[in-house]
Amino acid sequence: MSFPLIRNRRLRSSHALRNLVRENAVTVHDLIYPLFVTHGRDIKEEISSMPGVYHYSLDRLEEEIREVTELGIQAILLFGVPEHKDAEGSSAYDHNGIVQEATRLIKKWNPELLVIADTCLCQFTDHGHCGVVHYDEQKQRAEVLNDPSLELLVKTAVSQAEAGADIIAPSNMMDGFVYAIRQGLDEAGYEHVPVMSYSVKYASSYYGPFREAAHSTPQFGDRKTYQMDPANSREAIREAESDVAEGADFLMVKPALAYMDVIRMLRDRFDLPLVAYNVSAEYAMIKAAAQNNWINEQAVVMETMVGFKRAGADMIITYFAKDIVKWLKQS
Template sequence: MDFPLIRMRRMRRTEPLRSLVRETRLEPGQLIYPLFICPGEGVRKEIGSMPGVFNLSVDEALKEAEEAAQLGLGGLLLFGLPESKDEEATGAWDENGIMQQALRAMKATAAAKKLVLMADVCLCEYTSHGHCGVVRKSGEEYEIENDSSLALLAKTAVSLARAGADVVAPSDMMDGRVEAIRDELDADGLEQVPILSYASKFASAFYGPFREAADSAPQFGDRRSYQMDGANVREAMREIELDLGEGADMILMKPAMPYLDVIRAARDRFDVPMGAYQVSGEYSMLQAAFQRGWLEPQRAMMEPLIGIRRAGADFIVTYFAKDAAKVL
């Protein structure tokens, strides 16, 4: 059978027909909204490279959590900006650290009953050098040490879980960190806390605006010795397999749009909950185009989100979460 008996446009004729046969759907509950928590009170400081995204004090973050719950979002992903930094990232596991304060405050609200509170587990926001692990200097060379970083990451995860994180999300890309975190969580009686591993995190140019938001730019070198080479799909599958073997409950792919093929490959291979992070650079590029009138904001916001879902992501971390939920 062929045209004119087959007319594909029949099912595109009206919005109700298009909706009826739509293959990929996006709902507010599939969206995770990132928040950057900073010290102070009444602080709502817009990030220059990310219009509409703010560094927020805890009291202001609580307002965002309430709005997110009202919009039906799936959850929040929290990042912390400490008052001070040092080489060992002690602010990351400080029981009175900025993330711990925010988690305890959010957990006491009605909004927390409707949201999944995810806590990023990394050291870069808390280290004076801006790297995601312990740095050792040998002569003129610097080494980001893998094994000595694991205990600090595990300690951080336990501290965040104790403070109220529903999910801990290691984003550092140190080998073995999922197993170290799982062991410490279980030893502390936190065996019910899931691990969302940034299992496939690529060394990307699209993280630039985030580093302004989180004040986490490396003071020397770069992160290519621990974040993945963007050319490697097979290696990404190995990373995911290893993290799942170490006890990861969910995986997160980062970035999203330049790596849709990696998301698809992971979806075809692994039958686990999987998210994708539409990162700061993806958001900022679209915002720049919107401000110049080059793209129609609503459609250009929604199309990439549908594309990420179509590639296989079950949920999406995105700075568009609130705006997209309002559209949906």
């Protein structure tokens, strides 16, 4: 019998053989774990829409850092929930701000753990937007001003670097933010600190649980004038090209699950390390389905992570990071 000539199933016949020819794999070194720190004492408060994810006060943070370290996770993404908010988000660039204080403590507890500081203003402004807001009397509407926002974002990035952040991760989507922050870091003597740009960040519905966690819901309007339209993919290339030209060291796609085509597009066009952000609602949906016994949580999570890698991501920001490492150790 001459047909079939090609038998692809030959390479699937055993567990060992499947392991041998596997094209993509997830390891602990691919993972970045997001953490939320807040003011107060003795706070370890679970975020209702994100089971297993917590707010930590500084006096409870060390226990989490110890667990992360013992698991072998090498990088965290740090978000701060401040005690004080104002129109310009001054707590974001305060020398004693929550992110700055947490960074100094983490570097004391584990100098080798990479601290990636999210650089934005939305958690720190009383209006919840990622920049300076101006009310235009003539147009009868509020607008987020681009260039004045850049000045505050540079101050924030420099203060985070001064506190010991290893990587600056600006997430604001203002035009020119990578260039402004790169120039500001260099002038302040932090030319060695890389910039992980939220290059392609969509105005997505997948951020709901995060906004609860970060207390960053806009108090009016939305973020569609500065975050990208989910319908657009070619625009993602323009955004990434701008960031490459401005000096970004990493590129990111956020969210990841509904935008794997965009991850693939960036992978095919750019050589910089590429980050996929497995965002809060992606996490919450899996958790909710698993709690109702509708899915196998571990199987679905690991398939999703492999999907990100297959699409071209070099690293993954995910709230599942600790679980993934435990599953990898078990297997």
